[in-house]
Amino acid sequence: MDFSLSDEQRAVRDTFHRFAEREVRPRAQALDEEARFPRDLFRRVGELGFFGMRYPEPEGSGADVISYVLAVEELAWGSLSVAAACSMQSLMGTWFLHRFADGELRERLFAPALRGERIGAICMTEPDAGSDLTAITTRAEQRNGTWRLSGSKTWVTSAPVADFFTVFARTGEKELSFFLVESEAPGLTLGRDIDKLGVRASPTSEVALDDAPATCILGAPGQGLECLREILAEIRLMTAALALGVARAAFEDARVYATERRQFGRPIDQFQAVQAHLAEMAVELEAARRLIHWSAWRSDQGLPNANEAAMAKLFASEAGLRICERAARISASYGYAVEYSFQRYLRDVRFTLIGGGTSEILRINIAKGLS
Ligand SMILES: Cc1cc2nc3c(=O)[nH]c(=O)nc-3n(C[C@H](O)[C@H](O)[C@H](O)COP(=O)(O)OP(=O)(O)OC[C@H]3O[C@@H](n4cnc5c(N)ncnc54)[C@H](O)[C@@H]3O)c2cc1C
Numbered sequence: 508m509d510f511s512l513s514d515e516q517r518a519v520r521d522t523f524h525r526f527a528e529r530e531v532r533p534r535a536q537a538l539d540e541e542a543r544f545p546r547d548l549f550r551r552v553g554e555l556g557f558f559g560m561r562y563p564e565p566e567g568s569g570a571d572v573i574s575y576v577l578a579v580e581e582l583a584w585g586s587l588s589v590a591a592a593c594s595m596q597s598l599m600g601t602w603f604l605h606r607f608a609d610g611e612l613r614e615r616l617f618a619p620a621l622r623g624e625r626i627g628a629i630c631m632t633e634p635d636a637g638s639d640l641t642a643i644t645t646r647a648e649q650r651n652g653t654w655r656l657s658g659s660k661t662w663v664t665s666a667p668v669a670d671f672f673t674v675f676a677r678t679g680e681k682e683l684s685f686f687l688v689e690s691e692a693p694g695l696t697l698g699r700d701i702d703k704l705g706v707r708a709s710p711t712s713e714v715a716l717d718d719a720p721a722t723c724i725l726g727a728p729g730q731g732l733e734c735l736r737e738i739l740a741e742i743r744l745m746t747a748a749l750a751l752g753v754a755r756a757a758f759e760d761a762r763v764y765a766t767e768r769r770q771f772g773r774p775i776d777q778f779q780a781v782q783a784h785l786a787e788m789a790v791e792l793e794a795a796r797r798l799i800h801w802s803a804w805r806s807d808q809g810l811p812n813a814n815e816a817a818m819a820k821l822f823a824s825e826a827g828l829r830i831c832e833r834a835a836r837i838s839a840s841y842g843y844a845v846e847y848s849f850q851r852y853l854r855d856v857r858f859t860l861i862g863g864g865t866s867e868i869l870r871i872n873i874a875k876g877l878s
Contacts, residue, residue, distance in 0.1 A: 510797075510800075512573070512577075515570075515574065516571070516573055516574050516577060519570065519574040519577055519578055520574075520577040520578070520580075520581060522555065523555070523557070523577070523578045523581035523582060524581045524584070526551070526552075526555060526581075526582075526585075527581045527582055527584055527585030527586075528585070530548060530551060530585075531548060531582065531585030531586050531589050532584075532585040532586065532756075534548070534586070535585060535586035535588070535589070535708075535848070535851070536846075536848060536851065538586065538588060538589070538707075538708035539586075539588060539707045539708055539851050539855075540845070541708075542702075542703075542707040542708060542710075543708055544592065544665075544667070544668055544708055544709065544710045545589060545708060546668065548589055549589075549592065549593065549596075549623050549626070550622075550623040550624065551623070552582070552589075552593045552623055553621065553622045553623020553624065554622070554623065556568050557578055557582070557593060557597055558593070558596055558597045558601065558620060558621045558622070558623060559597075559621040560574065560575050560578060560597065561575055561597060561598065561741070562601075562605050562621070566605070566613070566617065566618060566621060567605075567621060571803075571807045572741065572744065572803040572804075572806040572807050573800060573803045573804060573807060575597075575745070575748075575803070576744055576745070576747075576748040576799055576800070576803050577748075579594050579745050579748035579749060579752065580748045580749075580751050580752040580755070581752065582594070582752065583748065583749045583750075583751070583752025583753050583756075584752040584753070584755050584756045585752075585756075586708065587705070587706055587749060587752065587753045587852075587855035587856070587858065587859075588705075588706045588707060588708030588709045588855065589708060589709070590749055590752060591664065591706045591709045591749060591858060591862075592664060592665055592708070592709040592710075594745050594746075594749060595628070595629070595664045595665060595709075596620065596623075596626060596627060596665065597745075598738060598741060598742055598745055599629040599673070599738070599742065600620065600626070600627030600628055600629055600665065600669075600673070601617060601620050601621065601627050602738055603673045603685050603687070603725040603726070603734065604616060604617040604620070604627070604671075604673075604687070604725070605617060606725070606726070606734065606737075607723075607725040607726050608687075608723075608725075609723075612687070612722070612723070616670070616671055616687075620670075620671075625670040625671070626665050626668050626669045626670050626671075627665075627669060627670070627671050627672070627673065628663050628664060628665045628666050628669035628671075628672050628673070628714075629663070629664075629672070629673045629675075630660035630663050630666075630672050630673065630674045630675065630714050631643070631660070631675040632660065632661055632662045632663075633645065633658065633659060633660055633661060634659060634661050637662075638864070638865060638867075638868050640675065640683075640732075640735075641683065641732075643658070643675060643676070643677060643683070644658055644677065645657065645658025645659070645660065645674065645675070645676040645677060645716060646658060646676060646677050646678075647676040647677065647678050647684065647686055647721065647724075653720050653721070654686055654720070654721040654723075654724055655694075655718045655719065655720055655721070656674055656676050656686060656688060656694075656716045656718075656719050656720075656721055657694075657716055657717055657718055657719070658676065658715075658716050659698075659713065659714075659715050659716070660674065660713065660714040660715075660716070661698070661701075661713045661714075662701065662711055662713075663711060663712060663713070663714050664709055664710075664711050665709070665710060665711075666697055666710070666711065666712040666713075666714050667697060667700060667710040667711075667712050668710060669690055670689065670690050671687060671688070671689045671690060671722075672687070672688045672689075672690070672695070672714065673685055673686070673687060673725060674686045674687075674688050674714075674716065674721070675731060678728045678729065679728070679729065681729075682728055682729035682731075683729065683731035683732055684724055684725075684726065684727075684728050684729060684730060684731045685724070685725040685726055685730075685731050685734060686721035686722075686723070686724050686725060687721060687722040687723050687724075687725055688716070688719055688720075688721050688722065689722055692719045692720055692721075692722075693719065693720070694716060694717040694718045694719030694720070695714065695715070695716055695717075695719040696714075696715045696717070697712050697713070697714060697715075698712055698713025698714060698715055699712060699713055700712045701713070704854050704857065705851070705854035705855040705856070705857055705858050706855055706858045739813065739816075740802075740806065740812045740813050740815075740816035740817075741806070741816070742863045743816040743817055743819065743820035743863045743864065743869075744799060744802055744803055744806070744816045744819060744820065745863070746820050746823075746824065746859050746862050746863035747795070747798070747799045747802075747816075747819040747820040747822075747823035747824065747859075748799055748823075749858075749859050750795070750820075750823040750824040750826070750827030750856060750859035751792070751795050751796060751799060751823050751827065753827060753831065753852050753855055753856050753859075754788075754791075754792060754795070754823075754826065754827035754830040754831060754852075754856065755792060756848070756852060757788075757830055757831045757833075757834035757848075757849065757852040757853075757856075758785075758788045758789070758792055758830055758834065760834060760838075760848060760849065760852075761784075761785065761788065761833065761834035761837045761838060761849075762776070762785060764837060764838050764841070765781050765785065765837055768838075768841075775837070781837055784833045784836060784837055785833075785837075787829075787833065788830045788833050788834070791826040791829060791830055792826070792830065794822065794826065795819075795822055795823040795826045795827070798815075798818060798819040798822050798823065799819045799823060801815065801819070802815040802816045802818070802819040813872075813876060814872070814873055814876035814877070817864070817869045817872050817873050817876070818873055820859075820863055820864065820869060821866055821869040821870065821873065823859070824856070824859040824860045824866065825860065825866060827856045827859055828853075828856050828857065828859075828860060830856075831849075831852040831853040831856045832853060834849050834852060834853075835849050835850070835852075835853050
């Protein structure tokens with residue numbers, strides 16, 4: 508059993524760590540306070556090749572899943588907001604184009620999206636359909652050779668800045684399908700921006716479709732859920748890596764704080780109660796990392812991975828919340844002040860318990876997968 512990273516994997520991790528350290532982390536607080544999407548950083552992430560990591564050459568770089576989760580962790584260590592927006596683009600925002608787009612669309616949308624010059628969003632959730640996506644009511648009808656979509660989508664990451672949308676819609680009683688709708692399509696309008704508790708630099712809004720023409724259907728009618736299942740494990744692993752990155756940032760900051768903060772004549776890291784917090788945080792971080800890398804490794808080996816990815820996501824996000832909570836306890840009143848990052852970590856990490864399937868849904872999936 509070999510737990511070491513390859514030279515390539517270490518190089519990917521180091522590249523994204525340096526980038527996050529120099530360009531992302533110093534701006535994370537301000538971006539959160541201003542709830543501002545950093546388009547320039549998004550482009551820089553594109554220049555680093557992040558958006559094409561999971562796509563084969565020559566369009567992407569064909570990196571393995573372990574390298575991908577390492578990159579996601581480092582970006583999330585810098586800022587979960589930035590990492591969430593970028594990770595969405597690297598998978599759900601572009602995956603359906605990769606899988607189904609023809610030559611013209613690949614050149615016009617997919618290639619620039621991989622460079623970070625165009626932004627793709629995914630519209631699945633609706634006001635009355637979250638965990639249960641089979642309950643969506645957005646409809647697609649084919650008229651004169653064009654698919655037209657009507658319905659309301661919500662919680663769409665990057666919608667306010669997106670150039671194109673992958674939209675999940677009903678094409679029959681039991682038939683669900685994905686469509687490409689471009690931002691300038693008549694009938695597509697952005698709803699209100701959602702003012703969020705966390706990941707505030709990753710913009711989110713509602714999207715309304717009123718007889719909006721799709722550029723094309725992505726896949727065959729009725730193939731939607733099957734397509735979604737193809738990337739579900741990776742979406743979950745990506746979300747787990749987001750949780751790991753922000754939790755690691757909280758842990759590292761808490762350690763530094765505990766050595767610098769003095770009470771009763773000594774640094775607080777000399778008190779056993781604080782040491783116990785740090786120890787539990789270290790154990791949970793390591794356990795989350797092992798689960799994520801084990802699942803990523805299985806994916807790279809072509810082994811079944813649905814349940815393992817769900818386990819990694821469930822554990823990493825729940826552990827991430829506990830770790831950020833412990834960091835807040837160690838930093839006490841300073842952790843409660845908006846000017847320090849501890850409160851941001853705690854707000855941000857909560858996103859990882861929702862996106863990619865809630866913990867309740869994951870437990871159901873995992874239990875089913877055991878039988
Ligand atoms: C920051 C952010 C960004 C997002 N970005 C996107 C995006 O880009 N595109 C997109 O389409 N969506 C996006 N979402 C939406 C996200 O995918 C949904 O929020 C998620 O699927 C959960 O749906 P819901 O919030 O409607 O909760 P619900 O499904 O209403 O669940 C409410 C509660 O009931 C529980 N529950 C539901 N069903 C069951 C069950 N069968 N058994 C036990 N418990 C159950 C849930 O676990 C939860 O605790 C985003 C969400 C957030 C917070």
